[in-house]
Amino acid sequence: xxDIDTISxxxxxxxxxxxxxxxxxxxxxxxxxxxxxxxxTVETRQTDSFxxxxxxxxxxxxxxxxxxxxxxTPPMPRRMAGYIGRAIEHHGLPIYSNVIYLRPNxxxxxxxxxxxxxxxxxxxxxxxxxxxIEIEGQRILEAGHSGLIPFTPLMKPPEGMASDAWxxxxxxxxxxxxxxxxxxSNYLAGMxxxxxxxxxxxxxxxxxxxxxxxxxxxxxxxxxxxxxxxREEGFEQGIEQGQRKSTLEDILEVLEIRFDLxxxxxxxxxxxxxxxxxxxxxxxxxxIQVSNLDEFERMLDAMA
Numbered sequence: 001x002x003d004i005d006t007i008s009x010x011x012x013x014x015x016x017x018x019x020x021x022x023x024x025x026x027x028x029x030x031x032x033x034x035x036x037x038x039x040x041t042v043e044t045r046q047t048d049s050f051x052x053x054x055x056x057x058x059x060x061x062x063x064x065x066x067x068x069x070x071x072x073t074p075p076m077p078r079r080m081a082g083y084i085g086r087a088i089e090h091h092g093l094p095i096y097s098n099v100i101y102l103r104p105n106x107x108x109x110x111x112x113x114x115x116x117x118x119x120x121x122x123x124x125x126x127x128x129x130x131x132x133i134e135i136e137g138q139r140i141l142e143a144g145h146s147g148l149i150p151f152t153p154l155m156k157p158p159e160g161m162a163s164d165a166w167x168x169x170x171x172x173x174x175x176x177x178x179x180x181x182x183x184x185s186n187y188l189a190g191m192x193x194x195x196x197x198x199x200x201x202x203x204x205x206x207x208x209x210x211x212x213x214x215x216x217x218x219x220x221x222x223x224x225x226x227x228x229x230x231r232e233e234g235f236e237q238g239i240e241q242g243q244r245k246s247t248l249e250d251i252l253e254v255l256e257i258r259f260d261l262x263x264x265x266x267x268x269x270x271x272x273x274x275x276x277x278x279x280x281x282x283x284x285x286x287x288i289q290v291s292n293l294d295e296f297e298r299m300l301d302a303m304a
Contacts, residue, residue, distance in 0.1 A: 007190040008066040015147020063097040081114035097127040104133040150191035189220035254287040
């Protein structure tokens with residue numbers, strides 16, 4: 001799987017104001033800078049995200065930790081206590097710390113605090129737990145905060161809406177954002193990879209193909225980075241599966257329109273067993289060009 005932390009950090013660095021407002025549920029926040037944890041001396045993971053902000057007359061830090069699953073070694077309260085303590089020591093600023101859980105079943109048991117209850121040595125460190133599945137995704141789409149839209153497929157869909165329809169709506173909304181091409185390729189690539197935390201790769205790829213976004217996503221520097229790191233295999237497999245499914249559906253639709261071929265027909269079953277994408281593309285061209293169904297079937301036999 002591609003590096004979710006890399007994508008999350010990319011988005012938070014490019015849209016820090018959106019994440020700051022989301023984490024604190026308020027809009028009166030002025031972003032001063034995003035802090036690159038690879039450059040300062042705080043002993044923390046490079047995937048931590050710190051945003052320096054001004055709220056009223058006070059400067060503070062907003063710390064965001066992205067989690068796909070529950071942390072058990074060590075437990076999340078211990079981890080967060082360490083991050084928060086080191087950040088306070090280094091920066092000397094108030095800190096608003098948040099854990100964002102990406103997968104629907106993650107974070108259910110996170111209490112949102114670390115506590116040491118020794119008499120005379122009591123320590124309590126609190127942080128905010130945000131489970132995306134509990135966030136109304138439609139509200140985020142309507143708010144138009146670009147930095148959050150790639151995460152909306154992981155959020156709660158409108159009541160009664162099928163999951164595939166929700167994913168399609170999220171991708172379409174991301175596609176229509178006014179973002180220059182280079183940044184948009186990373187933006188959409190990030191959304192595609194994040195979506196695979198919940199949706200099958202072929203489902204994500206199929207929608208991306210039908211929206212005509214595949215070439216743009218392939219331009220993404222994020223995808224190129226994953227290729228260099230050898231982490232793009234799952235994404236590429238999802239693309240091919242999505243293309244296969246989309247091409248297969250196009251073949252059957254053409255044959256149905258031109259020759260009244262029904263899905264239950266044995267010929268449909270034969271076509272559905274073909275795994276090779278290039279053969280399917282050849283069959284799609286044949287379905288468009290042949291004069292009758294017998295001619296198409298002869299071409300299919302010749303490919304066997």
